[in-house]
Amino acid sequence: MQRFEAGAVVDGFELVERLPSGGMASLWRATNPRYDFPLVLKIPFLDPGGDVSVILGFEAEDLILKRLSGPHVPRFAASGSLVQIPYIAMEFVAGTRLADIVGNAPLAVDEVARIGAEIATALTTLHRQKVVHLDLKPENIILAKRGAVLLDFGLARHAELPDLLGAESSVPMGTAAYIAPEQVLGERSDPASDLFALGCILYQLATGEEPFGRPTTFVGMKRRLYHAPKPPRDFNDAIPRWLEAVILRCMEVDRSRRYVEAAHVLSDLKNPDQVVIAGRKPQDEGLWAAIAKLFRKTDDRSLVGRSTSSRTHAGPSIVLAAVDLANGSDALAGEVLNETARVLASREDSWLACVTVLKTEIIGETPAADETGRSIYLKRLVAIKDWARPLHLPEDRISYHVLEAVNPADAILNYAEHNDVGHIVVGARASSAIRRHLGSVSTKVVAQALCSVSVVRLKTVEEQGRQPL
Incomplete structure (x- = not known):
């Protein structure tokens, strides 16, 4: 977890004084010559192994605060990317x-x-x-x-x-x-x-x-x-x-x-x-x-x-794109992206939920950080945002989700049912003896989903040992 001290500069904001903070983020009085009102910087605690709701809460606040106006909320100034130093800069409100x-x-x-x-x-x-x-x-x-x-x-x-x-x-x-x-x-x-x-x-x-x-x-x-x-x-x-x-x-x-x-x-x-x-x-x-x-x-x-x-009434339908990014964005991930674009073009009133599954161990503890000490969850979240960037969707039509689960198919199905998803796009790896014996993620999703499903498959034969999703 990165440490900050008074005098440090974060994306042009100079930290002046640390304020009383909770367990989710540190708060700093800050200055920046670009803004003519007093500032506070909110920097979430994103240490590996921490509660992932901290990341979700940070992203939700960033999305919402920048849309609010009026005297009863702090003025939004700027925010930082998860790739570098995440923060939300807002007005410091004096009062009791x-x-x-x-x-x-x-x-x-x-x-x-x-x-x-x-x-x-x-x-x-x-x-x-x-x-x-x-x-x-x-x-x-x-x-x-x-x-x-x-x-x-x-x-x-x-x-x-x-x-x-x-x-x-x-x-x-x-x-x-x-x-x-x-x-x-x-x-x-x-x-x-x-x-x-x-x-x-x-x-x-x-x-x-x-x-x-x-x-x-x-x-x-x-x-x-x-x-x-x-x-x-x-x-x-x-x-x-x-x-x-x-x-x-x-x-x-x-x-x-x-x-x-x-x-x-x-x-x-x-x-x-x-x-x-x-x-x-x-x-x-x-x-x-x-x-x-x-x-x-x-x-x-x-x-x-x-x-x-x-x-509270149902809003636009949800398209779920399930993509395997365990080894980065490959040819199959690219085909899932293309199919997702086609589905969205025919469903202009829908918004997209981009889902990738971070597999956890049945027995033992799943590592929270990679060899460099960086959060694996955060890396996957950044990866799925990069994967979806070519779709050029506005932020009110897209969301990103890293699901932690032992069974990827169950995670996708549970998400789809919980959120009343209208359509699923999922990739399928090439057939292999292991997949025929154990069953694949795409097969289970097709068999059990309560909505329509598009399965994307590459024509080329892929290595058999890689796990789907």
Whole structure:
């Protein structure tokens, strides 16, 4: 992992001072004469063997931040390539971190409403730009003179861009204290998820308590689907009922009962007299009702309800190009590229997922770095980007994925099913006794894929010992 120090120059940006940083990236105050606003450089930790979600989060933030505008996000300046030194240069926003204010909670009601209104305003502008933050928490909010400014878009989702994180994983992504029920179940497309997080923040500001604590397991996070937090007034009966109603409506498990838009939360926080205060549900259901509830089978997704946002509807179809780059881009990889271009030409509304598989060992540890100490995952990611460059696709029509798996065919099939892929392009090596006995990647993909498949084969006889994909 490359080390940096004050005075170092990264692509024209001089590092001035290291700022408090998390475990995913280092943050530096920086200067560059090309920009007339204060700067911060975010440099991800890309050490071999590290969590690959760091790379995916970096690429997602780079794609999204450069498309955002307005006073409630940092201004984007520049970004660096994974081939050299990856970084994102953005505006340094002066102000008070909400994380520092939370330490003084509970706050006065007027202050809770004021801060909540600033965050709701920021979310309104963010959602209008077709972005869901998905990691809203006090650490990612700065209260500046211009209002609330949202930081860290590494987990965010843009409705018109490939979802790099969601495409490769369905595990919960977010901060346990604030994550929405639908996020726990793997959904990453609903602006209402940010409103749930806003409710958790308001709850914390009003009571001094986190509504769900900080669970460290999936089971612990799922509890919020079944167990509502204590009403805020149970901690402090000085909290007005209207504010409690706003907080609890933000935190409804069923999205049909949650706020639909941040603008509505903003309106209620600014106009308490218009807030509808529902009767409180009885807490004690009785012993037998409680026992029956324990044994009742439920579908988790039925609890969270359907999204009211049209942005969760299916978008353009996905073409998956599966290419073997284990030994570099060869003739077969070139033919897969040509066939992919032909398929895309006939499907102008689709976007392309470029997939290559990094094979892992069944027994033992798979090396994370090559003989030079460079990340093998990162090298493969750069290789697949180079492979796809001749297609000249805009970045909102293409994504790149390095899947780590023992069985390449299973990895491709799982990705295709998880992302509702409409068509697969895959290469096939020349027939051999080994492939006839064990079966090839392309054969299994054709046999089991739930979509159409184009198989590309070279006419020349290739060496038999090389593994496919």
